[in-house]
Amino acid sequence: MEEIYVIGVGMTAFGRLLNKDLKTLTREAILSALSDAGLDKDDLQAAFFGNASQGHMEGQQMIRGQIALRAMGIERIPVFNVENACASGSSAFALAVAQLRAGQADVAVAVGAEKMCSTDKVRMFSVFDSAWDLSQVEENRRNLLRMGEGVEVPEGSCSTRPYSVFMDVYAAMARSHMRRWGTTQRQIAAVSAKNHAHSMHNPRSQYRKAYTVDEVLAAAPIVYPLTLPMCSPVSDGAAAAVLCTGAALERLNVDRRRAVCVRASVVQSGSDRSEEDYELHCTALAAKRAYEAAGLGPEDVSVAEVHDATAIGEIIQIENLGFCAFGEAGAVSERGETRVGGRIPVNPSGGLESKGHPVGATGIGQIFELVAQLRGEAGARQVDGARVALAENGGGLHGIEEAAAVITILSR
Amino acid sequence: MEEIYVIGVGMTAFGRLLNKDLKTLTREAILSALSDAGLDKDDLQAAFFGNASQGHMEGQQMIRGQIALRAMGIERIPVFNVENACASGSSAFALAVAQLRAGQADVAVAVGAEKMCSTDKVRMFSVFDSAWDLSQVEENRRNLLRMGEGVEVPEGSCSTRPYSVFMDVYAAMARSHMRRWGTTQRQIAAVSAKNHAHSMHNPRSQYRKAYTVDEVLAAAPIVYPLTLPMCSPVSDGAAAAVLCTGAALERLNVDRRRAVCVRASVVQSGSDRSEEDYELHCTALAAKRAYEAAGLGPEDVSVAEVHDATAIGEIIQIENLGFCAFGEAGAVSERGETRVGGRIPVNPSGGLESKGHPVGATGIGQIFELVAQLRGEAGARQVDGARVALAENGGGLHGIEEAAAVITILSR
Numbered sequence: 001m002e003e004i005y006v007i008g009v010g011m012t013a014f015g016r017l018l019n020k021d022l023k024t025l026t027r028e029a030i031l032s033a034l035s036d037a038g039l040d041k042d043d044l045q046a047a048f049f050g051n052a053s054q055g056h057m058e059g060q061q062m063i064r065g066q067i068a069l070r071a072m073g074i075e076r077i078p079v080f081n082v083e084n085a086c087a088s089g090s091s092a093f094a095l096a097v098a099q100l101r102a103g104q105a106d107v108a109v110a111v112g113a114e115k116m117c118s119t120d121k122v123r124m125f126s127v128f129d130s131a132w133d134l135s136q137v138e139e140n141r142r143n144l145l146r147m148g149e150g151v152e153v154p155e156g157s158c159s160t161r162p163y164s165v166f167m168d169v170y171a172a173m174a175r176s177h178m179r180r181w182g183t184t185q186r187q188i189a190a191v192s193a194k195n196h197a198h199s200m201h202n203p204r205s206q207y208r209k210a211y212t213v214d215e216v217l218a219a220a221p222i223v224y225p226l227t228l229p230m231c232s233p234v235s236d237g238a239a240a241a242v243l244c245t246g247a248a249l250e251r252l253n254v255d256r257r258r259a260v261c262v263r264a265s266v267v268q269s270g271s272d273r274s275e276e277d278y279e280l281h282c283t284a285l286a287a288k289r290a291y292e293a294a295g296l297g298p299e300d301v302s303v304a305e306v307h308d309a310t311a312i313g314e315i316i317q318i319e320n321l322g323f324c325a326f327g328e329a330g331a332v333s334e335r336g337e338t339r340v341g342g343r344i345p346v347n348p349s350g351g352l353e354s355k356g357h358p359v360g361a362t363g364i365g366q367i368f369e370l371v372a373q374l375r376g377e378a379g380a381r382q383v384d385g386a387r388v389a390l391a392e393n394g395g396g397l398h399g400i401e402e403a404a405a406v407i408t409i410l411s412r
Numbered sequence: 413m414e415e416i417y418v419i420g421v422g423m424t425a426f427g428r429l430l431n432k433d434l435k436t437l438t439r440e441a442i443l444s445a446l447s448d449a450g451l452d453k454d455d456l457q458a459a460f461f462g463n464a465s466q467g468h469m470e471g472q473q474m475i476r477g478q479i480a481l482r483a484m485g486i487e488r489i490p491v492f493n494v495e496n497a498c499a500s501g502s503s504a505f506a507l508a509v510a511q512l513r514a515g516q517a518d519v520a521v522a523v524g525a526e527k528m529c530s531t532d533k534v535r536m537f538s539v540f541d542s543a544w545d546l547s548q549v550e551e552n553r554r555n556l557l558r559m560g561e562g563v564e565v566p567e568g569s570c571s572t573r574p575y576s577v578f579m580d581v582y583a584a585m586a587r588s589h590m591r592r593w594g595t596t597q598r599q600i601a602a603v604s605a606k607n608h609a610h611s612m613h614n615p616r617s618q619y620r621k622a623y624t625v626d627e628v629l630a631a632a633p634i635v636y637p638l639t640l641p642m643c644s645p646v647s648d649g650a651a652a653a654v655l656c657t658g659a660a661l662e663r664l665n666v667d668r669r670r671a672v673c674v675r676a677s678v679v680q681s682g683s684d685r686s687e688e689d690y691e692l693h694c695t696a697l698a699a700k701r702a703y704e705a706a707g708l709g710p711e712d713v714s715v716a717e718v719h720d721a722t723a724i725g726e727i728i729q730i731e732n733l734g735f736c737a738f739g740e741a742g743a744v745s746e747r748g749e750t751r752v753g754g755r756i757p758v759n760p761s762g763g764l765e766s767k768g769h770p771v772g773a774t775g776i777g778q779i780f781e782l783v784a785q786l787r788g789e790a791g792a793r794q795v796d797g798a799r800v801a802l803a804e805n806g807g808g809l810h811g812i813e814e815a816a817a818v819i820t821i822l823s824r
Contacts, residue, residue, distance in 0.1 A: 001515060021547075052474055055467040055542070062464055062497040062543040063808035063815040066681050070545075070810055076694065078679035079816065080503055083493040085474040091492055095507055102513030103413060130467070131474040133482075135433075267490035269478050282488060396475035398482055403475040404491065 002101050003246040005259040006410065008037025011368040014237035014356030015206040016117045022054060022238075026068040026113045029238035029361075033109065037242045038254050044242070045105035046078045048096045050088035050112035051360040052395075056127040057115060068113060078105070083360075085131040086309065087267075087395025088112060089239065090363025090406035094265040096243050106248035112365070113238035114358035121162050124234055128164040131396040131403070143400055148172030150179045157224035166309060167231055169397060171223035174312035178225065180327070183315065185225040187330030189216035191311035192230040192353055194339050199350025201380035206235055206356030230311040235356035239364035241371070260374050263294035263388070264409040270401025283320035283392060283405040290390075290407035291322075298322035301344065301409075302386040303373050305366035307394045308351040314338075317392050318346060321407075340381055348373065348381045363393035363406060374412045387412050414513050415658040417671040418822065420449025423780040426649035426768030427618040428529045434466060434650075438480040438525045441650035441773075445521065449654045450666050456654070457517035458490045460508045462500035462524040463772040464807075468539040469527060480525060490517070495772075497543040498721065499679075499807025500524060501651065502775025502818035506677040508655050518660035524777070525650035526770035533574050536646055540576040543808040543815070555812055560584030562591045569636035578721060579643055581809060583635035586724035590637065592739070595727065597637040599742030601628035603723035604642040604765055606751050611762025613792035618647055618768030642723040647768035651776035653783070672786050675706035675800070676821040682813025695732035695804060695817040702802075702819035703734075710734035713756065713821075714798040715785050717778035719806045720763040726750075729804050730758060733819075752793055760785065760793045775805035779820060786824045799824050 010032025012025050020028075026049075034041060049065025060067065065079045078099075084091040089112025096110040118124040132140050148171065177183045193213045199205035211219070211229050219227040244252065249259060268286035278284070291297050298321060306321070308314035315329040323344045324332045332338065338346040349355045349369040352362060370389035372378045388411045396403030422444025424437050432440075438461075446453060461477025472479065477491045490511075496503040501524025508522040530536040544552050560583065589595045605625045611617035623631070623641050631639040656664065661671060680698035690696070703709050710733055718733070720726035727741040735756045736744045744750065750758040761767045761781040764774060782801035784790045801822045808815030 055473050056471075058546065059468075060542055060546045061467050061539075062495060063810065064495075066808060066810050066815040067545045067547075069681075070684075075681060075683035075810070076697065077681060078506075079496075079681045080507060080679070081495040083474060083476075083495060084491075094490075095492060095510070098507070098514040098516050099510045101515065102510040104510050104513070127473075130472055133479045134470065134472045135479075267492070269481075269487060269489060269491045271487035272482070285488065396478065398475065398478050398487070403478040 004097050004100050004262040005244055005249055006241050006262060006371055007244055007254050007259050008033040008039065008242035009368040009371045010036055011204055011239040011365055012237050013204045014235045014358055017236040018117060022113050022115045023068050023071040025236065025238035026111060027072040029240040030072065030109060030111055033240035033242045039242060041074050043107050044074060044077060044109050046099055046108040047074065048080050048082055048092035048110045050082050050092035051114060052083055052085055052088045053114060053116055053127045053359065056130065057118065084404040085396035086359040087363055087393045087404040087406045088360040090393035090408060091267055091404060093241060093364060093367060093408060094267050094406060097262055097265040100243055100245050106245045108243050109240055110243065110364060111238065111240040112361035112363055114360040115236045116234050116358060117236050125162045125164050128166050144168060144172045147400060148175040151175040153224040157221045159222050163222055167222050167226060170310040170312050171226050173316060174225050177312060177316065183330035186213060186217065187334045188225060188230060188311045188315065189213045190334045191314050192216045195308060195347050195351040196229060196354045198340060198348050198381055199354035202350050202355060205350045205354055206233055207354045226310055230353065232309045232352035232357035235358040237356060237358035237361045239361045239368050241364055241367050258375055260371050260410050260412065263411050264290035264407065266290040266293065266407045268405045269403055270398040272399035278326045281320050282401050283317055283394060286405040286407045287321050290409050294409045296388060296409065300388050301390045302388050303345045303348060303383040304390045305349060305369050306346050306392045308347060308353050309357060311353060314346060321392060340383055345383045348378065348383060366391040366393060367408060370410055374410060416509050416512050416674040417656055417661055418653050418674065418783055419656055419666050419671050420445040420451065420654035421780040421783045422448055423616055423651040423777055424649050425616045426647045426770055429648040430529060432648065434525050434527045435480050435483040437648065437650035438523060439484040441652040442484065442521060442523055445652035445654045451654060453486050455519050456486060456489060456521050458511055458520040459486065460492050460494055460504035460522045462494050462504035463526060464495055464497055464500045465526060465528055465539045465771065468542065469530065496816040497808035498771040499775055499805045499816040499818045500772040502805035502820060503679055503816060505653060505776060505779060505820060506679050506818060509674055509677045512655055512657050518657045520655050521652055522655065522776060523650065523652040524773035524775055526772040527648050528646050528770060529648050537574045537576050540578050556580060556584045559812060560587040563587035565636040569633045571634050575634055579634050579638060582722040582724050583638050585728065586637050589724060589728065595742035598625060598629065599746045600637060600642060600723045600727065601625045602746045603726045604628045607720060607759050607763040608641060608766045610752060610760050610793055611766035614762050614767060617762045617766055618645055619766045638722055642765065644721045644764035644769035647770040649768060649770035649773045651773045651780050653776055653779050670787055672783050672822050672824065675823050676702035676819065678702040678705065678819045680817045681815055682810040684811035690738045693732050694813050695729055695806060698817040698819045699733050702821050706821045708800060708821065712800050713802045714800050715757050715760060715795040716802045717761060717781050718758050718804045720759060720765050721769060723765060726758060733804060752795055757795045760790065760795060775818060778803040778805060782822050786822060
């Protein structure tokens with residue numbers, strides 16, 4: 001099997017960037033990734049463009065990638081527009097890996113770009129509705145309520161202002177996890193406090209403000225048990241990764257010591273499983289396949305970026321990834337094992353909660369962070385001696401599981 | 413390089429199918445392709461879902477493929493949502509080929525599915541607007557007018573009712589071709605009459621009505637020089653292709669004699685070229701790459717399906733594909749060389765003009781036809797001794813070229 005390398009990464013700051021359009025964000029991310037690789041845009045032979053919301057937000061569908069790339073002078077190459085909700089970026093990355101392995105190009109760019117912030121809050125939050133089956137909205141609601149049953153919801157612990165439907169989903173998942181495993185709201189808050197602390201060292205993070213666990217608990221409620229700092233914000237941003245084959249690595253004038261090897265890139269969709277079959281969660285299955293492909297196990301992972309669209313997401317996913325047993329992630333997080341310096345550092349970038357969550361860009365934003373970590377270029381948030389890194393990116397809901405669970409494993 | 417095979421194809425009838433939703437169309441196409449291959453849905457290891465308009469028409473974005481596939485019980489496999497305007501289906505096919513070549517699956521399905529017909533005509537036709545850069549609508553209009561200058565437009569030869577913006581685009585391209593090469597409206601009408609005659613033998617065609625050249629010329633005008641039968645209708649429909657590796661072909665219990673080999677699958681995007689650089693049109697460049705990959709030339713092609721969203725499209729593209737010299741396609745068409753039985757039969761299915769054009773399904777609908785032709789299963793529209801088949805599918809506009817030009821070459 002041909003080895004595939006990430007030879008350059010670029011990322012805009014994530015945030016509320018009302019003055020930058022999708023073309024500008026895309027250009028910034030790609031030029032930065034090319035500069036990091038020491039390549040020119042003419043070196044690119046294929047592009048994979050992940051975006052989830054431009055159709056909803058701007059009415060621009062169909063050929064979003066070609067439009068954004070043409071504006072920066074990238075033409076005459078294959079451009080594939082890839083949509084997989086919040087996993088659009090990592091899905092684009094996976095397709096780039098396959099294209100290179102198939103010998104259909106030897107240098108490609110995977111880019112995720114997203115403009116979600118708007119002064120029209122109703123439009124902004126309603127984009128998330130379409131990451132479910134719109135023809136089954138009532139059935140989705142019933143499943144949600146059922147999933148969250150059996151945990152008392154304190155009065156005043158839910159907001160009445162508009163927010164993403166996914167906050168309802170995650171809150172129900174959180175209550176299910178609390179009921180099943182005894183996970184506490186304080187443990188969930190510990191995840192959030194840890195991620196906000198990490199982002200203090202990330203200049204590209206949307207927020208750079210530290211919270212104590214008590215401050216997280218006392219913050220504005222969204223949906224019980226989630227408070228505002230436990231939830232990812234709505235964000236704009238873009239990230240890009242330049243990939244190449246082993247043959248191209250020989251041919252190109254790039255610094256091989258900074259190249260990072262793609263050990264696995266696995267996409268899986270979910271099912272209508274019972275919520276009790278934890279080991280059959282599609283993220284767990286995707287992780288199993290990724291570990292097999294890489295010839296590695298969870299114990300080999302030095303650092304991970306995990307899809308914490310809310311803090312409970314990180315708890316659920318580090319169990320699915322095998323970083324601890326099912327049901328133990330709350331306690332593991334509270335003990336600080338997932339901090340930089342801990343047993344298995346998770347979301348050194350600040351994660352979606354603090355760094356931000358421009359959905360189509362998120363998956364490649366994770367890869368940006370992990371490449372920096374593997375190169376030892378992550379500054380004050382560096383995980384010492386990082387050799388193997390794992391990204392987990394989830395998108396959409398399919399029944400009550402991710403519609404797309406994407407695992408990427410990278411190594412030095 | 414691993415050989416890739418198409419082992420099953422399925423296609424719904426194309427047409428105005430107001431009583432069938434996208435899930436139903438997807439299921440019909442995939443079950444038919446699986447049945448054709450002699451496989452079960454559990455044999456599928458990856459899915460590539462091409463759709464262009466569900467976001468605009470129904471507000472369903474993000475995870476369209478997962479939703480349609482889950483409804484028929486296909487879960488727990490990688491699902492990639494691919495959008496490339498009218499070339500979404502063939503782009504999904506190209507990605508499936510790469511996934512198999514990369515060894516990330518050995519059996520995959522590429523499906524294109526589209527629901528475009530609506531009683532809301534404004535919504536229905538406005539979907540095509542987003543296949544251009546919406547931020548450059550005025551610039552697009554100016555380029556269009558310029559392109560079509562210098563040809564007298566007879567009074568009463570343009571409709572006032574709503575129609576797709578692409579009819580304006582194609583009409584301008586037609587006038588440009590008339591001015592440059594002396595192509596006549598009667599030659600364009602000959603393409604249309606030929607394609608409608610072909611569809612008389614296609615039970616899945618949206619229209620099955622023969623027209624003489626004079627009847628095409630006398631039909632309702634859309635935009636000069638195009639009349640109604642020269643323009644593809646708005647359509648619903650789905651098509652699917654099951655692909656596998658050579659290793660899987662050995663492993664599976666499929667009829668090897670009916671397997672068709674994928675000789676090339678090439679995607680290219682356009683540029684802001686001058687309209688006079690004919691040899692640099694992205695379809696011409698994509699065809700050149702595809703012929704090189706297949707080790708074949710245009711003279712080896714037995715039969716082709718070509719993107720005749722309007723009749724002038726077929727004229728332009730058979731020149732780009734090298735079936736005749738630039739400027740000669742009008743005369744070639746008028747002489748009957750592209751009829752079944754002629755020198756190079758084009759669009760034996762009836763083409764987009766008559767078979768219909770459910771945009772995300774169109775590219776795989778072309779492959780459905782070519783697989784039938786290569787197997788000798790095309791009945792009264794069979795091209796005798798077909799051994800090499802070529803599909804050309806274009807999507808969106810990028811400047812004044814296709815945003816995605818996709819060429820697929822298949823052989824027995």
